[in-house]
Amino acid sequence: MNVLIIASRELRSLFLSPLAWSILAVVQLLLGYLFLAQVEYFKLLEPRIAALTESPGVTDLVIAPLYGNAGIILLLVTPLLTMRLISEERRSRTLSLLFSAPVSLTEIVLGKYLGTLGLMGLIVLMITLMPLSLTAGTALDWGKLAACVLALSLLLAAFTAVGLYLSTLTNQPVVAAVGGFGALLLLWIIDWGATIGTESGKVLGALSLLRHYETLLKGQVSTSDLAYFLLCALTFLVLSIHQLDNDRLQK
Secondary structure (H helix, E strand, O other): OHHHHHHHHHHHHHHHOHHHHHHHHHHHHHHHHHHHHHHHHHHHHHHHHOOOOOOOOHHHHHHHHHHHHHHHHHHHHHHHHHOOOOHHHHHOOOHHHHHHOOOOHHHHHHHHHHHHHHHHHHHHHHHHHHHHHHHHOOOOOHHHHHHHHHHHHHHHHHHHHHHHHHHOOOOOHHHHHHHHHHHHHHHHHOOOOOOOOOHHHHHHHHHOHHHHHHHHHOOOOOHHHHHHHHHHHHHHHHHHHHHHHHHHHHO
């Protein structure tokens, strides 16, 4: 119950700030433009691919790229939403009040995490309305669309957990935002410098957000990819709880 109270309070505070509304507007504007550009590109290609035996459909050429672009844009945006979760409490000296309240550190972290995930869920829903609008004129591959929605949801769950952890490390929201962006970017491109096929390449590939995300966008849902995102989110949530526990002991 305490988790839900904290989550609702956090979600309400997000919507009371102009930052959340600005981010929602900018994300929709950018992705809307990219979506329409991809639809136009598909219309140009349609006469050429119509003669192919196994031609890619609108789901492959429009919807999957939309969610791929969404992942990159939200990598830039998520640290702005998570930067104040804990750092603002520390800067305004209200963190001590949270420690003295009859709630556990786990409830504090989960409440703030779920509150931010509520906004992320709204972003996923608004993005998904774009491909759903295509059902009026064409048939969609519902399995691949579901995989894309699942992929973006899991990606944002991992993004939010990383951003929350970085917010526990400082009392400056801007520092938390920059640190969160750097950490997410590192996890995104960590396998770029590895030689494909080598042992180090396999290890770095297993740690890469991008590789697991791209696999899901192709409709290839595997337990290893699902486990990666869930373990990533869980790891950073545990680290956040541990960091707050250290702060409490130092008070």
